[in-house]
Amino acid sequence: MMQLQYFLIVAAALFCIGIYGLVTSRNAIRVLMSIELLLNSVNLNLMAFSNFLDPQGIRGQVFTVFVITIAAAEAAVGLAIVLSIYRNRDTVDMEQFNLLKW
């Protein structure tokens, strides 16, 4: 069972990197990428659990497929919004988005 923990540690590390990126990035695209990192750490978690604890049901793997799909949808919407904001404002720098009091 040692192996499961390695997976979990990697996933947790990935999650932390994602959070770090989320907090520090100024570029909206980088923020989106950080979110993808978070979701991938979740996927790793789910796959690991699915393999070690639920090899018959493989619910985790199914879950992962859903997560990947929805992450794609989310990224598509996110990029669309970034695109339209770029058209209006000519920038994707988070610091510049201050029309609304943050």
Place this chain on the structure above:
Amino acid sequence: MIADQFPWLTAIILLPLVASLIIPALPDKDGKSVRWFALGVGFADFALMCYAFWKHYDASSATFQLVEKYAWIPQLGLNWSVSVDGLSAPLVLLAGLVTTLAMFAAWRVDRRPKLFYALMLVLYAAQIGVFVAQDILLLFIMWEVELIPVYLLVCIWGGQKRRYAATKFLLYTAASSIFILVAGLAMAFYGTSSGSPFTFDMAELALKQFPIGLEVLLYAGLLIAFGVKLAIFPMHTWLPDAHGEASAPVSMILAGVLLKMGGYGLIRLNLELLPNAHVYFAPILAILGVVNIIYGALSSFGQTNMKRRLAYSSISHMGFVLLGIASFTDVGVSGALLQMLSHGLIASVLFFLAGVTYDRTHTMAMNEMGGIGQAMPKVFALFTMGAMASLALPGMSGFVGEISVFVGLATSDAYSTPFQVVTVFLAAVGLILTPIYLLSMLRQVFYGDSAVCDMASSGKPSQSDEAVCFGTNCVLPSEAIFNDASPREIFIAASFLALIVGIGFYPKLATQMYDAKTVAVNAQVRQSYVEISQSNPQLYAKGLAFPRIAEVESASLLGVVK
């Protein structure tokens, strides 16, 4: 007997409420028909309550009458439970009379008349609701319903600082009313597990026995809630602003009826439901009462604004209510109620006449008036009579109320003699201060050199600060006509003064309505007092000299006034 089945009280409450909903739909351009409509409804409601009480109210009984109880929201235990007893009936009549006459007083308010009269009618219904609700939750609802109309009435029509005053009133009352709800919840849920039935019905809650610690807490909470309304000393600061800035008809209601809600709540909830805690709190109430009397009188003396002077005099007079409530005697409690009624009439007439005066002079500053007694002798005469009633001239209702409180307190066997002597003495000092400030007001306003003529030319304030319909009409200062009281104004003042003199000469007119009830209330409180002083003979020992253990002699206490 269809008359017995008829839901009199519900009809009395709902009539003005429904009427106020009709007002926006009335075809009316110049505000002429709205005022007829509102006055008609007010008068009809007053007539309805007179008739209902005349026919179906038995004054010799201390129990609840005209009882109606319908489940409103059974899930919450909320019932539409209304009935009257000796405490409610006179106050309901007072509310009806004062509100109707206030609407008549506002006859010439032509600024947004629809809104004005609609709010007045809602207020009418809410006041009566407070006095007849027998369910704490319903009382709380009525208490809150009254809030918004008063807020808007003060906020839209009134003196220069009316908006500040209205907000202050709203926040004070809303914050303090939390305690009513919390106390109600605490009482209802005390001793019930989550599944068992519970009730907010006051009569049933009165049967519950609370541990004394909880009871004291509840009492303190309710004292804050009602103390704000009654303007007990540290919680009174909203009153001079609200009463001073509201327009005259609204001031009549504020001083005449809304103040009485506090006193009514104290007797209804604190005395009837929490008699044990009352035993502990009574000396505090007495002290607060004395402080109110002296402080109100002294502050009143320091005011240069006529309405603020009257407002502080209200604070002073409410001290007597507290003294009476704290007295542990039949005469005292009865006097407290009589004082509420008489002050309701006197304050109304004084505020009305202040408004009438303002209509002519367009100032409330007393040093700018003077000599107008020559110009309007009728107003002067009426005002003098009101002031005399307020300073407790014998033969007026104020005298009867205050003397009953004094007699009650002086004959009370609950307090030690030094305490009684000091309290009565200090209250008497307050009583002496009353003529000083009232007569000096009369002198400043009506005697002296005439300085009225240049009223219109006095400096114009900026628009948003301008007083709007501060008096009883909306005439601009430059258009004010300096004439004597009109027949309508004389009629309004005379109706109040007739009652004041009537009660003054024949107090039984008022007291017969509630004597049975106040005796019952007092008997209950005394019962608690006896029980507690037996189990705890050191009661009142701390800081209040030595106790005199009471002997029960309620029989001999009946009827000094009667």
Place this chain on the structure above:
Amino acid sequence: MDFANLAAQLNAGTILPEGIVIITLLTVLLGDLIAGRAASRWTPYFAIGGLLSAIVALYFQWNNPTPNGFLGGFNADDLSIVFRGIVALSASVTLLLSVRYVEQSGTPLGEFIVILLTATLGGMFLSGADELVMVFVSLETLSIASYLLTGYMKRDPRSNEAALKYLLIGAASSAIFLYGVSLLYGLSGGETRLSQITTNLLANNANESIGVVIALVFVIAGIAFKIAAVPFHQWTPDVYEGSPTPVVAFLSVGSKAAGFALAIRLLVNAFPMVSEQWHFVMTALALLSMVLGNVVALAQGSMKRMLAYSSIGQAGFVMIGLIIGTDAGYASMVFYLMVYLFMNLGGFACVILFTLRTGTDEITEYSGLYQKDPLLTLCLSICLLSLGGIPPLAGFFGKIYLFWAGWQAGAYWLVLIGLLTSVVSIYYYIRVVKMMVVKEPEEMSEAVKNYPAISWTAFGMRPLQVGLIVCLVATSLAGILSNPLFNLANNSVTGTPLLQSSVIQPARPVMLQSSKTLDEASVLEAHL
């Protein structure tokens, strides 16, 4: 295996209302595709009809003896029915409000309706989701559709900015939520059905593990984002200010109701063994929301921002019901959300109407409105006073029920803080009423001075008027005649097995930590 057989096995009838919404959605989409802009004459009404028939279908599902559908993935118990009804109703009222708004902004109406219906669908599924994958998918359906709606005014930089902020924070919070869910999946040994998770956690002896607490914290972060509880509220004011107002109306009611449904189902179902911890966290969130939401609202100059903070405060009140966890507590939540639907949507309807007529939503611009538009003034006053809890309006009864239930359950401090903050809230609500009613004609704002003549004839104004009147009537009468609503709320709780088994727990929140064997048996019993 033929189709009917399969449907019977999956108990597919449980999602009939959602099916109706999907068909409506597709019809609107196709109609818009075929007929182009001409379709906007009928699509909104068709969509509203679809939503209302979904509500009717929900009515017929009441007290369904076999609520579990899709092998436990979807639970159509009474609680879910009430919440799905609230979501669908809020969407239909939102549609009424949005026709004119979208039309005037020059954006296509058909797509707006389709996205709104998608969000509704997500919210409805979320209210009944009983399985982690289902929870996640429906949550994201709701969220992604909400991001799109937020950024729907694509030429307006404020709308763009609100959408981007909402998307980034929302996606991050759902990723965090998902991380918690993945931990839960692992700790329960590979179980995704909410009702089975507790059992498996006990079987794996994972009930005291720090992992469960971490999972709990992450999950609560996701839920708190959805219901906008402090400190996960930072997005709310910005998004509310920037997005199209009808969208805000939906987010503040429909999306929030779905969030509460998720909170009840997930916390009560999957986390009974850390009940003490989640009660503690939720109490803190509720207190913070009530205090911060209501206090910060005092300082707002924009009507939409004020309503945003007020909705944070309102969420705090609703959380009282969740925390106390009694029958009355859950019922009061449901009841409050039902009246909140009408009063909040009514408030937003007025804001929309005012914005359409004057183009601003600054509070100071409302001054003197009484002289120009009495109906709007009346409606906004009633809705705001109801939100502030002034009797005899509906909001008062909602609040009193929450506080009543809280006091009954012994949550004295929560109730006291709730009462105090609702007094604070009266102050900022009445500030708006004062602006409109009290100000003299001379103090009228520029916007009101140039107020256009009142006309309801323009395209899309009638639905707005209908929505306004419906909300006004419901807000005024739902309090006085609240018995049916009370019964509905109570029955939805007593008819839900999930809550019935959990209702006893708050009496002993630390049940599993001391005498394990005995309590394990009872939990197993309760959840099997």
